[in-house]
Amino acid sequence: MIKNVWHVMGKELKSYFYSPVAYVVLTLFILLVGWRYSVLLVNAALQTAAGTPYAPFDGPQYVILNHFAVISTVLLFLLPLITMGVYAEEKKKGTMELLFTLPLSNGQIILGKFLANFLFCLLLFCGSAVPLITLFRFAAAPPAIIPILVGYLGIVLLTAAVLSLGHFLSTLTENQIVAAALTFVLVIVLYFFNEFGQAGNEGLAAVLRYLSPLSHLESFLVGTLDVSHLIYFISVWVFGIFLTYRTLESLRWR
Amino acid sequence: MIEVSHLSKLYGNFPAVRDLSFRVRPGEILGFLGPNGAGKTTTMRILAGYMPPSGGTCRIGGKDVMDHPLTVKRRIGYLPEQVPLYPELTVEEYLGFIARVRAIPAGERGGALDRIAVRCGLKDVRKKLIGRLSKGYRQRVGIAQALIHSPDVIILDEPTIGLDPAQIREVRELIRSLGEDHTIILSTHILPEVSQICQRVLIINHGRIIAEDTPENLTGRITKRLVCDSLVQGDRDRLAEVLAAAENLPEWEITAAEEPGMWHCTLVLSDGEQRPRLLAALQNGGLAVYEFHRRRVSLEDVFLQLIMEENDGLAAGASGAEMYAADAPDLVADHGDGP
Known part of the structure; x- marks a missing residue:
């Protein structure tokens, strides 16, 4: 019954757009990303004018790379806001009991809720892609489109992975703020792992670095599609969904 | 089903x-x-x-x-x-x-x-x-x-x-x-x-x-016991004496009514035939009976009695029923204004 996934997703999306969180997140995201983008453009223009002593300065490339870096940083703060209420609110309002007693399977509930969050994030990314038009319109040499798409694929995969972890953490509590804080801490720690092993890629440092989504995001951002990094993101997503599934199962046993 | x-x-x-x-x-x-x-x-x-x-x-x-x-x-x-x-x-x-x-x-x-x-x-x-x-x-x-x-x-x-x-x-x-x-x-x-x-x-x-x-x-279950409410005027001690002397009256309780000298009595009779004799005894004792009516047994009474019996049973069995037994309402004392 794939239809039920859609029904759950539809209900979730309606709930977002009737509550302020969606608008706060959308506005913050567009504002932050747009503002940083304009700063990047100015920097690129100045540097292009000044020229670099070493190699010819690639303005569009500089803007795109940093644009993605900005997005991945902003997501660190915004994704916890998106996932915090997904299960915590249902538990608090007692509507989990409704979902569990409707003819819905746990899988349908989980996928429906995930897709709703995911679609919302795609909307954010569409918004963040709009300023890139300037590069195609005004840059002396317009950038290649494929690497940009690959970069966005990386961002989308990162988002899917973080969302699924956030959903899991949201099932653990009835308090949205706690869920948001847990997700934020987990993601910032994972981001931070990327700083390890910069010096020497050995042992624990290498493992920690492997765990960090940023280390896998890098290759996407420069426009190379590497299957091993794709597998990392898909594994994290599956892991988060699996944990969510298990906690939903266990909720019924309490 | x-x-x-x-x-x-x-x-x-x-x-x-x-x-x-x-x-x-x-x-x-x-x-x-x-x-x-x-x-x-x-x-x-x-x-x-x-x-x-x-x-x-x-x-x-x-x-x-x-x-x-x-x-x-x-x-x-x-x-x-x-x-x-x-x-x-x-x-x-x-x-x-x-x-x-x-x-x-x-x-x-x-x-x-x-x-x-x-x-x-x-x-x-x-x-x-x-x-x-x-x-x-x-x-x-x-x-x-x-x-x-x-x-x-x-x-x-x-x-x-x-x-x-x-x-x-x-x-x-x-x-x-x-x-x-x-x-x-x-x-x-x-x-x-x-x-x-x-x-x-x-x-x-x-x-x-x-x-x-x-x-x-x-509700049929406990109608064998008869609960009556009565409003009596007179001396309280005298009233208590008369009730104590009455037969087939296992439980009774006296509470003060609003007017001075008037008393509410809740009487639990084990035998309905006792009623005329009880009334006569009250009058002979110099007490004026203003009201005397049988209380209709409601499901509430049945419920409370069953719960009480159950709790008593558990308490007797030294089980952990204190929690409920403590606040189990007394059938006679507590719900005088039942429907």
Whole structure:
């Protein structure tokens, strides 16, 4: 019954757009990303004018790379806001009991809720892609489109992975703020792992670095599609969904 | 339609439901009665497929709730104790979501919504946000949610809680009308409600069934004992003397009435024939009897007595019933203004 996934997703999306969180997140995201983008453009223009002593300065490339870096940083703060209420609110309002007693399977509930969050994030990314038009319109040499798409694929995969972890953490509590804080801490720690092993890629440092989504995001951002990094993101997503599934199962046993 | 056998549920080490067995026939309205913490909500949650039992089985329409959860859930409408609503949605959107998940075909959804809105008195608030509705309306939205797909089995956990008297009456009427072609289990601790709507009553305490019968038969049980209320004028000590001397009067109590020199007496007679003699004794003792009437036995009396007996039994067995025994109301002392 794939239809039920859609029904759950539809209900979730309606709930977002009737509550302020969606608008706060959308506005913050567009504002932050747009503002940083304009700063990047100015920097690129100045540097292009000044020229670099070493190699010819690639303005569009500089803007795109940093644009993605900005997005991945902003997501660190915004994704916890998106996932915090997904299960915590249902538990608090007692509507989990409704979902569990409707003819819905746990899988349908989980996928429906995930897709709703995911679609919302795609909307954010569409918004963040709009300023890139300037590069195609005004840059002396317009950038290649494929690497940009690959970069966005990386961002989308990162988002899917973080969302699924956030959903899991949201099932653990009835308090949205706690869920948001847990997700934020987990993601910032994972981001931070990327700083390890910069010096020497050995042992624990290498493992920690492997765990960090940023280390896998890098290759996407420069426009190379590497299957091993794709597998990392898909594994994290599956892991988060699996944990969510298990906690939903266990909720019924309490 | 509903078969529950040897159902039990443990929360940690605490047994919420112990070895519960009962059946509900198609088209029957069963009232589930018990003090708070007796296991009503737990039993209903298990029936609705919200949580699995620790032991025993539940079958609805011949299918086991645990083995065929989705099939069974399609045939059930369930109103939980905490009404599950999305305050950010409008009534129509909320019921629309339920209708979709309940697999009501798109073409019939509008009609189903119209019907349920009329039936539950929601016509005027269809476009309103649930969060803006009063408690009474929210309760009705909850009930509408449980009925929209016209299920074979309806499970209502305290459907009239939080409603005003007029609304309570409407909901009772609604439930009674549903009983014609649905099987209904409802829990409540409002006793008159049960005698008005239910064909059969199940009284549970400490997770066990302590009585199961029609409301009439249950009230018939304790009518052998006769409880009378009387208003007497005179000296209190004299009154106590006369009552102490009377035969077949195992329990009595005197409380002061509003007017000075007047006393309320609650008299429990083991023999109805005693009444004329008791009246004569009072008059001979120089006491003026202003009122003397037999108290109608209500389901409440039966309920309290059964619960009390059960608790006494447990206390005698040195079991952990102090919690309830401590505040178990005394039949004679406490509910003088029963219906």
